[in-house]
Amino acid sequence: MSTYEHGYLIVGCLMLVALVVASTPLLLAACLRPRKPSAIKQATYECGIESKGDSWIQFKAQYYLYALAFVIFDLETIFLIPCAVALNQVGFFAFLEMTVFVGVLLLGLVWEWSKGVLEWR
Amino acid sequence: MNLSDLLPLLRFLAPEILLSALALGALLGEAALSRLLGVEKRQNLLGWLALLGLGACLVILGDQAARGETLALGRGAFVASPFNALLKTAATLAVMASVTMGLRAPFVRHVGENYALVLFSLLGMFFLLSAESLLMIFVALELTSLPLYALAASQKGARRSIEGGLKYLLFGGLSAAFLLFGISYVYGMSGQGSLAGLRDWLVAQRTAGGPGFLFLTGVCLMIVGLGFKIAAAPFHLWAPDAYEGAPLPAAAILASASKLAGIVVAARLLLGAFLPVAGNVLGSPLSWHAGWSPAVAALAVASLTVGNLAALAQRNAKRFMAYSSVAHAGNVLVAFLALDASGRPAALAAPAIAYYAVIYALTNAGVFAAIHALAWGARGDDFADFRGAARRAPFPAFFLLIFLLSLAGVPPMAGFFGKLFLFMAALQADATHWGLAWLVAYALAMNVVALGYYLRFARVLWVEPAEDLRPISTPLELRVALVALALLVLGLGVFPSSCLAAFRTMGGVLLLRG
Amino acid sequence: MEPPGLNHWLVVSAMLFCIGAAGVVLRRNLLVVLMSLEIMLNAANLALVAFSRYGNGLDGQIFVFFVITVAAAEVAVGLAILVALYRLCGTVRVSDIATLKL
Numbered sequence: 001m002s003t004y005e006h007g008y009l010i011v012g013c014l015m016l017v018a019l020v021v022a023s024t025p026l027l028l029a030a031c032l033r034p035r036k037p038s039a040i041k042q043a044t045y046e047c048g049i050e051s052k053g054d055s056w057i058q059f060k061a062q063y064y065l066y067a068l069a070f071v072i073f074d075l076e077t078i079f080l081i082p083c084a085v086a087l088n089q090v091g092f093f094a095f096l097e098m099t100v101f102v103g104v105l106l107l108g109l110v111w112e113w114s115k116g117v118l119e120w121r
Numbered sequence: 122m123n124l125s126d127l128l129p130l131l132r133f134l135a136p137e138i139l140l141s142a143l144a145l146g147a148l149l150g151e152a153a154l155s156r157l158l159g160v161e162k163r164q165n166l167l168g169w170l171a172l173l174g175l176g177a178c179l180v181i182l183g184d185q186a187a188r189g190e191t192l193a194l195g196r197g198a199f200v201a202s203p204f205n206a207l208l209k210t211a212a213t214l215a216v217m218a219s220v221t222m223g224l225r226a227p228f229v230r231h232v233g234e235n236y237a238l239v240l241f242s243l244l245g246m247f248f249l250l251s252a253e254s255l256l257m258i259f260v261a262l263e264l265t266s267l268p269l270y271a272l273a274a275s276q277k278g279a280r281r282s283i284e285g286g287l288k289y290l291l292f293g294g295l296s297a298a299f300l301l302f303g304i305s306y307v308y309g310m311s312g313q314g315s316l317a318g319l320r321d322w323l324v325a326q327r328t329a330g331g332p333g334f335l336f337l338t339g340v341c342l343m344i345v346g347l348g349f350k351i352a353a354a355p356f357h358l359w360a361p362d363a364y365e366g367a368p369l370p371a372a373a374i375l376a377s378a379s380k381l382a383g384i385v386v387a388a389r390l391l392l393g394a395f396l397p398v399a400g401n402v403l404g405s406p407l408s409w410h411a412g413w414s415p416a417v418a419a420l421a422v423a424s425l426t427v428g429n430l431a432a433l434a435q436r437n438a439k440r441f442m443a444y445s446s447v448a449h450a451g452n453v454l455v456a457f458l459a460l461d462a463s464g465r466p467a468a469l470a471a472p473a474i475a476y477y478a479v480i481y482a483l484t485n486a487g488v489f490a491a492i493h494a495l496a497w498g499a500r501g502d503d504f505a506d507f508r509g510a511a512r513r514a515p516f517p518a519f520f521l522l523i524f525l526l527s528l529a530g531v532p533p534m535a536g537f538f539g540k541l542f543l544f545m546a547a548l549q550a551d552a553t554h555w556g557l558a559w560l561v562a563y564a565l566a567m568n569v570v571a572l573g574y575y576l577r578f579a580r581v582l583w584v585e586p587a588e589d590l591r592p593i594s595t596p597l598e599l600r601v602a603l604v605a606l607a608l609l610v611l612g613l614g615v616f617p618s619s620c621l622a623a624f625r626t627m628g629g630v631l632l633l634r635g
Numbered sequence: 636m637e638p639p640g641l642n643h644w645l646v647v648s649a650m651l652f653c654i655g656a657a658g659v660v661l662r663r664n665l666l667v668v669l670m671s672l673e674i675m676l677n678a679a680n681l682a683l684v685a686f687s688r689y690g691n692g693l694d695g696q697i698f699v700f701f702v703i704t705v706a707a708a709e710v711a712v713g714l715a716i717l718v719a720l721y722r723l724c725g726t727v728r729v730s731d732i733a734t735l736k737l
Contacts, residue, residue: 255698256694256697256698256701259698259701259702259705260701260705263705263708263709267708267709267712270712270713270716271712271715271716274716274719277719277722277723278723280723280724283716283719283720283723283724284720286716287665287716287717287720290709290712290713290716291659291665291668291672291713294669294672294709294713295656295659295672295675297676297705297709298652298655298656298672298675298676298678298679299675301676301679301702302652302675302678302679302682304679304698305648305679305680305682305683305686305695306682308683308686308691308694308695308698309682309683309685309686309691309695312690312691312692314694314698335645
């Protein structure tokens, strides 16, 4: 065994010991404690205040739309960057193609704008 | 590439370019008009413009088919051929029927977006029908499916629409993931991105020790993905919910054009690229050869069983059509297995699959258009709501009967010849030993069941008494669409052999060029 | 010790794919199900890039570009439908959307 793998062996041993040390008290407690489940024990702990409502609260949908639009436009750069890097090799035709591509994206942006997606209310 | 090369390119890509322009135009039209016109006016105006554009597409496609020229771009990324133009024509016709259905039924608030989604989906189908490379197939398949997910869920106020759309999305996403993972193995082991390259590589591997385990795993994963797309059992679970939840015009596309594209791409992949690893399922299971055939045979048997038996138990017209579509996927898969003992497909197989897919798409578009016309005066789309509808609206009910008979495979209709050719191809494959007789016999038995449930639907329309006798009026454009589709279905049935011959001579037919 | 080779990447990618598939089938929250779908797509991406890196040329990496975009579009549609579902029913749990049966 090389010293390289030997180093990992030590880390592995340490992890094992850590696992045992951390889990033994928990297991012991689970075996020894009396079981008295009640609704109040199941409640979410919120620094002593009684929890209200559902954890699935509703955000404004406008925010979602904004985020979705961002994701889509953000991703288009993965097509733009390779083209920009290799522009000298791929030539004028590829430039035209990318112009059309960006043009289509621009139309999409115009549509979003007119639909009011870009207004952050 | 020079600008002088651009002109022929533009000519071959004209339908796709026109369609993208139309879809973007629909979006911008909605944006510009949404404050000027009411929903119904926009629905009408944009719908007619879309129909006009699709009509122009038909003209261009007809011209392409008539010229008989073929162009292949970028290692099979896009192949424009007369045959592909014909398939695209069928898909366009089905989508036109769907747009016509939506003209006067404002089922969504965002009408421009609705049309844009329909057109983008058709654009995806165009690319799918022209794709002979793995990358293009994946991207086109997603371009076809993504708008359909949104369309299926487009009735935002109706819970079943959203749930249907969501299920369609989840199953569709799962199928895309399986397909892509399969593609990654297939590409990785062979290093080939084009279907023709894959086939040549596989042929070369016959003498070099076989394609290897990972490649075959990839092929199987791709079959799972394709099975989802064409709704073959046991991957059909999305279909009933998506069909039932989707508004009728969207369900019409799901059942017709999208299915056509799925069947064609499955045939290109399995009978084209992966033919050398087909194996066979001739005779008894002991004499089978490993390959994709046994898997596809299992799908075919499962689809025939589940589709036909479950359709018997349905009470809702749309769910009924979904199970009918599962059954038809089973029918068409039978012809995929029409390979002789040395692995060559029967001469009839590919043309029969294409003929069946086209007929099926047109017939199903007709069924949904007719159901749409009848549902105008009905409370819902359960069978009970259509009771005695023939008395209230004889015109669409008559055409629905024609389309149902075609689906059932009653002789003068095209559907009969579609099934006939499929099963003939299967018997032709190993004619001396009746190798596929077991499967054909089973398919025939299941089609007898199918005849029963199609006639039951017809009985609900024509024989059962109506509770409500107020006549249902059918708008003119819907009548025209019904007549046109019925003429096509009957016409393709009157000249089945010449259609098949045309499909065959158009070169390459379904299989790859070169 | 030798550096990781093609097989290592393929094992990781297969594991990712299985984790994703298990997530789609087992998880109860639809958002997590969507994420699991993405994991499956990314497993395929990893395999494609690995194949591409170990001798198959650049095609695989180009493929991945398109897959990333397609995956984003799929998530956009999925989230849109999910928002619509939440507005209508106030739930994003799988068990609550089982009104449509076989």
